[in-house]
Amino acid sequence: MTDTAIALDAHGRRPIIFSGSGSRHLAGTICEQLGLPQGQIDIRRFSDGEVRVKVNESVRGRVCFVIQSTYTPVNEHLMELLLIIDALKRASARQVNAIVPYFGYARQDRKDEGRVALSSKLVANLITTSGADRVITIDLHSAQIQGFFDIPVDHLYAAPILVEYILKRDIRDFVVVSPDVGNVKRARSYATRLDSPLAIIDKRRPEPNVAEVMNIIGDVEGKNVFIFDDMIDTAGTLVSAAEALKERGVRDIYACCTHPVLSGPAMGRLADSAIKEIIVTDSIPHPSGILKKLTVVSIAPLLSETIRRVHTNESVSSLF
Numbered sequence: 001m002t003d004t005a006i007a008l009d010a011h012g013r014r015p016i017i018f019s020g021s022g023s024r025h026l027a028g029t030i031c032e033q034l035g036l037p038q039g040q041i042d043i044r045r046f047s048d049g050e051v052r053v054k055v056n057e058s059v060r061g062r063v064c065f066v067i068q069s070t071y072t073p074v075n076e077h078l079m080e081l082l083l084i085i086d087a088l089k090r091a092s093a094r095q096v097n098a099i100v101p102y103f104g105y106a107r108q109d110r111k112d113e114g115r116v117a118l119s120s121k122l123v124a125n126l127i128t129t130s131g132a133d134r135v136i137t138i139d140l141h142s143a144q145i146q147g148f149f150d151i152p153v154d155h156l157y158a159a160p161i162l163v164e165y166i167l168k169r170d171i172r173d174f175v176v177v178s179p180d181v182g183n184v185k186r187a188r189s190y191a192t193r194l195d196s197p198l199a200i201i202d203k204r205r206p207e208p209n210v211a212e213v214m215n216i217i218g219d220v221e222g223k224n225v226f227i228f229d230d231m232i233d234t235a236g237t238l239v240s241a242a243e244a245l246k247e248r249g250v251r252d253i254y255a256c257c258t259h260p261v262l263s264g265p266a267m268g269r270l271a272d273s274a275i276k277e278i279i280v281t282d283s284i285p286h287p288s289g290i291l292k293k294l295t296v297v298s299i300a301p302l303l304s305e306t307i308r309r310v311h312t313n314e315s316v317s318s319l320f
Helices: 024-034 074-090 119-130 143-148 159-169 181-194 236-247 266-271 300-311
Strands: 016-019 041-045 051-055 063-067 095-100 134-138 153-156 174-178 198-207 210-217 224-232 253-260 275-281 294-297
Touching (some): 041 074, 074 095, 159 253, 159 275, 159 300
Parallel strands (some): 016 063, 134 153, 224 253
16 A cells, blocks of 8 residues: 555646545545545535536546445435546546445346346446446455446455454454355455454345344354454344354454445444444445444555556556
8 A cells, every 4th residue: 555646647647536425535535645636526416406517627638536435325426426427528538437435236236036127237337338437446245247347347355454454453263254155255265364264154035134044154152253244234134143153152243344334223233233343444434433333444545556556557456
């Protein structure tokens, strides 16, 4: 990672970083780390809710980055992202890179039953059609979504940041737990980085946002555990997993995720749960102190370095 000012590109210019209303604090931190002023943009709404975007500085021939997570209100933030990209392309920007730390609609990536929309593919089409030249995102719910785009996608991972924090905590004798079978690959990656055993929770999901724990595969009795997932939405899956682990005699339970969606009853469930600490990133912002158990580590250094490398045509994959 770097905290130095970004270098000039082959055209003797630095990039311009813009933000939608969903990621202003994150964009501000990134600009500070790169030594760049934040791009001037005006986002307003008509009385009927229509979004109006105006870029308040010249971007002709410039490389631009647009930072916007598409969390709740998902459709509002998505529409802002599309209109900002469109405004920049129509203002003759040379390149527009969409940075979407949290990619909304990512859970609808396949036809798991008849007559349902393939929403993540549609959103990929919308971003491409709006004029984006590249998409940068973090910990997609499903890696196959990269293939839904017809433009380059840099799929980043928050693992180095989360692992660094966990190692600083110096917690001993722990097991990494995957909250479901579908998340085993991600959990195994964390277990390898942390040199830890792996356990798996076998569950079934009778309907969206509802999960039932069926069995726990692996030795967790008397251990500390880290549950890793890409997101926490209503926290039903996480809390039921924590309850099942407590019944198996684990000691302290820690939860780690990249995207703290925390919708609906999530806050109450987590506050009342057996989980000791919930470690998340700031891909989705939340007010400070909203939950005492919540620890936020910033992805700004990761995105800053990615922007620098994209701007100077260096490898991004070597970060991981």
